Amino acid sequence: MRGETAAHMIRRLRQAKGWSQARLAAEANRAAGLPDSLKRQDVYRYEKGKRTPREWLPFIAAALDVPVIELEQAAATGPQEKAPVTVADFLPETDPLAPLNVRQGRRIGMGDVTDLAGRVHGLRLADDFLAGGDLIGAALRELRSAVKLYREGSHAAEVGRALLSQIGELAQIAGWIASDAGRHEEAERIYKLGISAAQQAADTTLVGNLAGSLAYQYSNTGQAKEGLILAQAALEAAGEEAPPKARALYLDRVAWAHTKANEPQPAMRALGEASEALSNDSGDRAAPQYLYWVEAGELQVMESRVYTELKRPLRAVPLLREVLARYNATHTRELALYLSWLAVALADANEPEEAAATAQRVLTLSADVASERTAERVKVVLHRLEKYRDVPEVREVLDDAA
Structure with a gap:
């Protein structure tokens, strides 16, 4: 792409591979033969144009399967228009899920992931009948336990990704419960941990759900601008290939964010797009289990609230x-x-x-x-x-x- 900066090129190529920033850092480390030298936050700074890769250019180029000369030319290009805001812009630089250098825990298998998935779904179903104040203790205990399992246990790459997805799902319901209990700062930290887990698992639909949930909290707690920016970034993160139920939900949250920002016409458009997305659900792209509750009646609720x-x-x-x-x-x-x-x-x-x-x-x-x-x-x-x-x-x- 003519005139493309290194920041834009790295981000574009990474997203084309479906990689998280943490995954790109790991692949560049593998190419350099220097484990854990390049961090996710370094990739974040490169993609925001806050820092130039310099000595890491050859290894990032190798990881992204692009000739190093192209990346070097891009690095020499002057500043461009400001990059759009993404979900990653809302995350802290430190990774709360970074594995311990020495893992002394037991070997984790798919059976452990399945057990965790059952407990996560049980907590989600309990939230249908109980309020945040009743469930917050159990939710936090489960989340702490799951994070400890991932950080301290040893597991194959496939198991690790599956475990990260379950941690992301658990963080979504735990964040929702914390928010319902009025513990908004804690909910924000939990949502961000979940986004990090979902990104590292390359689960874009789950990233959209978590980011949209945090955007919804922002919109409802006097942070209308941040809520709108993040709701739109969540929709973008999920992408056009997200299941129709997911897109309908994320568009609903965009509609609410526009409403709280006192923008009626964009809110109406987003409501219409949400309804259209749900009506296009042919079953070809199955929605994740955690979206079991998204149906036409729920869209009516949001429409009436708007x-x-x-x-x-x-x-x-x-x-x-x-x-x-x-x-x-x-x-x-x-x-x-x-x-x-x-x-x-x-x-x-x-x-x-x-x-x-x-x-x-x-x-x-x-x-x-x-x-x-x-x-x-x-x-x-x-x-x-x-x-x-x-x-x-x-x-x-x-x-x-x-």
Whole structure:
């Protein structure tokens, strides 16, 4: 490519091979015969143009199967336009999954990976019924145990990649649980650990899921700009070949990020693209097990939430009522959350009596749920009802809550 810099060339060729930055560092080390000399963070700096490879040029060229002269010419090229933001830009320079120099643990096999996968799925199913405050202890214990297994145990390359994928999946649900428990800084660290694991396993769909989950947290905790940038990077990381369910989910998160950034039109476009992606699911590209819950009804929920946030209650209320009419009442936390959106939409539609009745259901359902998400939604609902305090039904709900 004419005028391409070394930073762009290294990144382009690495991604064409489907390698993580850690994988490229390992391959360059192998070419140089110097184990562990080049680190993932070095590759990151090369790709961001913060540093020139110099003495590592021949070995990086060998790893990427490109003539060294091409990389040298690219290194001599002047600065170009700023490289797009990627998921890697949100990761710390140190690798929390770096194996110990001397592994003294037992030999890890696929049976261990299968056992971990079963526990991860069990934790995910438990999250359907229990809140973050109930599950955070178990989630953190499982994550610490899995990371220790990877860092201290010995295993074949294939087993190592499979174990990294399971650590990534575990980090996604553990991060979600930590966020639900209101432990946002801890959730951010967990998500980033998971992204690192998924990247090293070259699992782009899982990278997108983890990065999208962190973007969703950013959007909901006052970091709208960061949430939007990361949500778009997560969609890009997953790529066009991601399963339709995955693309639908990642587009939904982009829609929400645009909504929280007060960008209605891009939000609407992303919602439409999410629906189109899901409708194109022919089964040719099977979705990972962890996306079992992504279906048309969930997209309706996000659509209705976007309409509520953008103060379009005439579109939000019918959608929410349709979803709630068929929703599983045993999923207490989600039911309370969805009803909270309906209460707000009804208040925006100037239906204070109905809003009050719905708000009362939210209060009742969330009373014994150890979820920071529901607690925050209760505050939003009560705040929105304040302007109708003169309505007896509303006043009764507000007084009871107080």
